[in-house]
Every structure is written in C-alpha cells, then in structure tokens.
Amino acid sequence: MSQEKFDSTDLKILDALQRDGRLSNVDIAEQINLSPSPCLRRLRRLEEEAVIEGYKARLNRNRLGLAMTVFVQVKLRSHSADSVAGFEAAVQQMEAVVNAHTVSGSADYLLEVVVADLEGYDLWVRQIQQLSMVREIESNFALRAVKADAPLPL
C-alpha cells in the first residue's frame, strides 16, 4: 500500500533501530554510510510519519518474576457492537494482556497474557470469565520461547 515511500536508505535506518533502539543518529549514519545530517532528517521524518511508533526497552520477563506467558483463545457469545466494544475495552485495561488480536478461525480473539505464576493466572482467568460476553476460553501455556520479539523482515 505504501512501502514505495521508503527507499533502501530509509529501510536501513529502520532496520538499525529495530535492532538497537538506542543508537544515536551519528552511529546510525556511520552504520549505513551516510553523513549525520541527511540521516537525522530521514529519521525525524520517519518518526513524524509514525513509521516509527516509539521506542521501548526489552525486559526479561523471567528475571522480573513474570515467568508465565499464556496464549488464550477467546470466543464471544455474540458479535454485537456492544459485546465487541465491551470486551475490547476490558482487554485494553487488563495489564496482564500484552497483545490482543481478532483472528480468523474458530476463536474470535487471541490474547497473550503475562503473569507471575499459576495463581496470578487463576486470578486473571476469573476476571475474564466474569465478562458476560465471553462464551469460552482456551488456554495454551507457553513452555519455552524459541524466538522472541525478532526484527521485522525489511
């Protein structure tokens, strides 16, 4: 739809930053063989156009005591606008939910939930089950991360 707007230099900047979000402009410039001034111009443009939505630190969940990641498939009772809006608002307020998508297939939503332990998960499940618009959930516990938060293929 729009990737024609970005030349290979833009992509190199984006790729450098998705691998190390704290690179300074001069470091990026050096890495992609460009001088700092045009590099900064491009970077600012990419930020303004919201191609870069933000920056974040990648934290180690286990070391923070968040040892449990669960993928939860949710089916709603009805797909009325109210049900959908209510469910999504609830999901957005739940801090344990770090990712949520509507999906094709037999489930309506796929959520990624992060909690400390089984007890924390139990508490969260009770919250979700109290939502009247939820018909059914199926939990799949992440046993091991094979690949996490890898860079996008640019």
Place this chain on the structure above:
Amino acid sequence: MSQEKFDSTDLKILDALQRDGRLSNVDIAEQINLSPSPCLRRLRRLEEEAVIEGYKARLNRNRLGLAMTVFVQVKLRSHSADSVAGFEAAVQQMEAVVNAHTVSGSADYLLEVVVADLEGYDLWVRQIQQLSMVREIESNFALRAVKADAPLPL
C-alpha cells in the same frame, strides 16, 4: 524466582524505559524523583544483569507493507531431539517468524508470522510444509490488533 532483587526504584526505571526506550538518564531520574547519579548506577546494573535485554524501535507494520500477521499452530510428526532441533533451527532462520513458542495443548508450537500479503504467506507456508518434521499446521489470520506490544505489568 528473583524479583526480590528489585526495589520499587528499579521497577520505576524499568517501567519508564519500557514505555519510552530513548529516555535519557537525566529524564528518567527526573521522572522518578531521583538524582542522575544513582539513577545511572541502577540503570547500568540493570543492563549488566540483562534485566534489560536491549532496546528496539517499534515499527508500524502496515506502513512498511507488512500488512499480514498470521498466528500459526504447528504439530510435529515426532518429538525426537532431531526433529525438535531441526524445526527450531529452521524457524529461527525464517525472518518472517517474529515470535515462536512451544506451547501446551494440541499444538506443539505457536508462531507469529509477518508477511506482506497472501502471496508472501503462500511462499512462507510452502517453506514450512517442506520441512519433513512438520505434520500439520493451522493458520489463524490476525484481522485487527486490539492491543500491541503493551508494557509488562510491573
């Protein structure tokens, strides 16, 4: 297992950085009401202990022409060490796979795959189906992101 190692000041630093990974040390210090020197000491410690695993720019997939996100459940033919190792090595090399976990439940793996369009997905599926250790895959297309890459609950 280990969150006793972090006091509330550490958590404030981590929380600030997972929301804005480019904050300077002085900005973090101001945000959490601490002077820059101890703030930097803590930050460096958190980096050295790999509580902070790195930093990354959050890119807008749609604007980059990566309009399709697919969650793929994979079942293996056998769970021999060779099958597992071979499959995981293949997954790690596929750039379209941005997340991969082994999971409980009927599937062995849950993958998140990012491609430009259906054609790109078709190409990827053929790659995966050529792996002899793969018995079956089920694709669930992400229709809409309700929540993406939200901060961890600290």
Place this chain on the structure above:
DNA sequence: TAACCTTGAGCAATATTATGTCGATAATTG
C-alpha cells in the same frame, strides 16, 4: 554505641549529540 555498608545528592569535567546552514551534486522533469 561504634563501625560498616548502602545509597543518595551535588558538582565538575568530558564527551557526545542534535540540529541548522550552505554550497555542491545528482536526479527528475518538462
């Protein structure tokens, strides 16, 4: 109580960064 350990505040020196300007060059378009 005294010694000790941890952690914070303040300050200074250094290094680094972001950012604007300007002329040159390359690409594009009519």
Place this chain on the structure above:
DNA sequence: CAATTATCGACATAATATTGCTCAAGGTTA
C-alpha cells in the same frame, strides 16, 4: 538540454548527556 527539485557532505554551534568523585544520611550489624 535546461531548469527544477531533492538530497547529500561538511562544518559550526549550542545544548545535553554521561560519568566520576566526594561527602552526607540512613540503616544494619556486631
């Protein structure tokens, strides 16, 4: 081919950031 536009490299500057050092305060332990 000429004119226009876009983009680059180089340089200068001003603002910021990082980092080390020292001293003080608070809490802990023997």
